[in-house]
Every structure is written in C-alpha cells, then in structure tokens.
Amino acid sequence: MSSSSLPLSGRRGLILGVANEHSIAWGCARVAHAQGASLVLSCLNDKARPFVEPLAQSIDAPLLNCNVESEGELAALVQQAVERLGGLDFVVHSIAWAPLAELHGRVIDSTAAGFARAMTVSCHSLAELARLCEPHLAGQGTLVTMTYLGADEAVPNYGLMGPVKAALESMVRYLALEMGPQGVRVHAVSPGPMPTRAASGIQDFDALMARACEQSPLRRLVTLDEVGALVAFLAGPGGAGMSGQTLYVDGGFHAVR
Template sequence: MSKAAAFSLAGKKGLILGVANERSIAWGCTELARAQGADVVVSCLNEKARKWVEPLTAPIGAELMNCNVEEPGELEALVQHAVQKFGKLDFVIHSIAWAPLDDLHGDVVDSSREGFARAVSVSCHSFAELAKLCAPHMPDGGSMLSMSYLGSGEAVPNYGLMGPVKAALESMVRYMAMELGPRNIRVHAVSPGPILTRAASGIADFDGLMATAQAKAPLQRLVTLEEIAQLSAFLCSDAASGMSGQTIYVDGGVHAVD
C-alpha cells in the first residue's frame, strides 16, 4: 500500500445515513467522500426531506434513498439496495439522532418512558441494527462510524435526554468494536463540537451552548463541517486501519479543558 493511497477513499463503497440539508454532518461526509473518490448511497428521512437533499446529492452522483429507521423494513431496504448496487460495503456512517421535543426540552427526571425508549431506538440501537445488516457485506472489513457529543460523558445544560442516549451509543461502539473486530470491521464514535445542524436546532438555547464551547475551546473557535468530515474520512480510510472502539473528538479541544 502506498502512503498516498492510505489517505484516500478512492474506489471504496459507502453508505451514509442522515442527510437533512447542506448543514448536516452526513452531507459534509458525503461531499468529501465523493471528492475523495468513494461511491456512496445516502439516505434522508422521507419525501419532505428529499426536496432539500436531492439538489445536493444529484450533482455529485450520490444516490439518494428515503429511510426512516422507525418504519419496519426501511433500513433493511436501504442496505439491500446499497449492496445490490455495489456488491459490498467498505464503510458506513450513521448520523441520525432524534428525541420527542417534550422529552428533549424537559429535565431528564421528567422524561417519559416512551420518549426515552424512542430516542434510544432511533439514535442508538439503530446503529447496532445497521451494523448487523451491513457486516455480512463487508468481506474486506472496513469502518462503521456514528456521531456523539460531549454531553455523553458530562452533564451539559439543555442537552438533557440526549446525554444518556449518547452515553449508551458510545458504550455500544465499544461492544460493537469488540464483536466485529475479528471481521476486521472497525467501529468508532465521532464526537464533534456543536455546529448548527437541523437536529441541533431542537436543543434549547443552542446558541448559548455554541458560545460556551467557543469560549472554552483552546483553539478559541467552533469546528467546521469540513473538519468533522475530514476526521470521518480519515477513520474510513486505510490510514486508520489500526484503530477501533474509540470516541474521537473534533471540538477545538473543549473536551480537554475544565
């Protein structure tokens, strides 16, 4: 393997879930993966989202599918389509998270059992479901990524219910890394600093959260969508072949300071 090839996604086949608009992390990952030579199938939630996403994906040749992981059979259909198109998969990026607004905006102790269960199902367990579907079609191994946040390991004001959910996701990443390692499948959680995505806009006082992060960051700024995509591309490349089971921060250093 040449040193140049190690940092390329050229020829790799990928599946990316969760494109919502031009500000979504999944879109940043899609755009960079295509620029690096990967072939990708990507998903958006439904037809309503599709009108915002298709003008992004069509010009770069990324095939778009609808996928609501709460709807029976849709995740299976998405994976089946990607496998039929490519014959195999080399990387999977899971960038979806959701919780009912009433539960998200309230205190954790006031969250409903149903709302908590749905948040875990969509934001966490769907990653395990995706892995189960994709792993048999990764004969050469590869990478599986999901997206977390600092609120998984410490209590962040207004992050609420999603903190415990992301903590469960990061734990799942470690167990999936252990279980899928013998197949040469690497599993990571990428933990970006706050950026204004559609999902983030549902968090109360998100502007305040971003301001706090910028003030605390050793780099004295917020990270960009491009920087998150660059880390994700690296983890999906052969250059990261010796890494698995980690939560990796791209947050300007906020996680490292008090």
C-alpha cells in the same frame, strides 16, 4: 491528483441521515466524495428529499429514503446500497432524534415511551445497522456514528440525549469487540456544537456554541469539512489499526474544562 491516488479511491460508502446542506452527514458525504469514494445517501422521507436531492446529485450519489422506525426500511436501504455499489467498505450513521417535549424537559421527568423512542432511533438503530452491514463490511470495513460531549458530562439543556449518547458510545465499544474478528472497525466521532438542524431543537443552543468558541483552545467552532475529514480518515487506510474509540473534533473543548 489522479482519482486512483485519492485516499478513498475505490471505496464504497453508505451515509445515513442527510437532512440538508448543514447536516453532519452531508459534510461526511462531501469529503468522502472528494477523496474518491462512491456513495449512497439516505434521508428521512419524501419531505426531506427537496433539501437533499440537489446535494446528492451534485456528487452523483443515489438518494434513498429511510426511517429507522419503519419496519423493514433499514434492511431495504442496506440491500439497495449494496446492489447499487456492489458492496460496502464504510458506513456512516448520523441519526439522532428525541421527542421535543422530552428533549426540552428534565431527564427526571422523561417518559418511558419517549426515552424508548429516543433510544430506538438514536442508539439501537446502530446495532441493527451493524447487523445488516456486517456481511458486506467483513474484511476491512468501517462503521462510524456521531456522538456528543453530553454523553460524558451533564451539559445544560442537552437533557435526554445525554444518557442516549452515553449508551451509543458504549454500543460502539461492544460492536467493536464483536465485529473486530471479522475485520470491521467501529468508532464514534464527537463533534463540537455546530449549527445543524438537529441542534436547533436544543434550548439555548446559541449559548452552547458561544461557550465553545470562548473556551476551546482553538477559540472557534469546527466545520462540517473537518468532521468529514476525520470520518474519511477512519474509513481509509490511515485508520486501519484503530477501533472502538470516541474521537473528538471540537477544537479541543473536551480537554480543557
């Protein structure tokens, strides 16, 4: 297949939140690159760079630091990505975080400060990213974020992140409404449980993965490439008529309980 006939040939993407080779953001980057996209990647800080830089180099993608809690870093990231790529056609927001004490505790015991930080990093950062990217995505752009089933139902040990992800999915619908007239499509992708660094902070996560394997129609976990393939579809011509959705890639687990 020639590079010009690949689904994402000529498309330019910014992917936020690469932590290591097991992160969902990396799966999205790897598939998008294989489908012809030119990319800029972000990681949290210099501490994460040794784990991410070899990955970025393997797909010839610039790697930039971005901590969404640091004033001006998100704006700087978008500006540098646009300068390096000459524009943007799709953006992947794969960022979620909550203080560990809040994540391991009951939602009823969560603090206002901890809840606010989790919302700022995991949810409101999508709104800020959308505002910064809107002028560059206008016409045919796509913005995708990552959610989880715990947004729709109470999942044991998912705790504080459940309400935060519920807010994120609502944010997607409102962004789709507000950005649609500019030709921008917005989606949430909801993978099943996967052995990522972020998931390692959830108590008894192995039990959650085992349950998914036992009860999902496909009787297995999904892969990073399968998540990346869905994101690539949404960013490409196949997803041109879709917006405002939460799409599951979880082996059918969401449909059978």
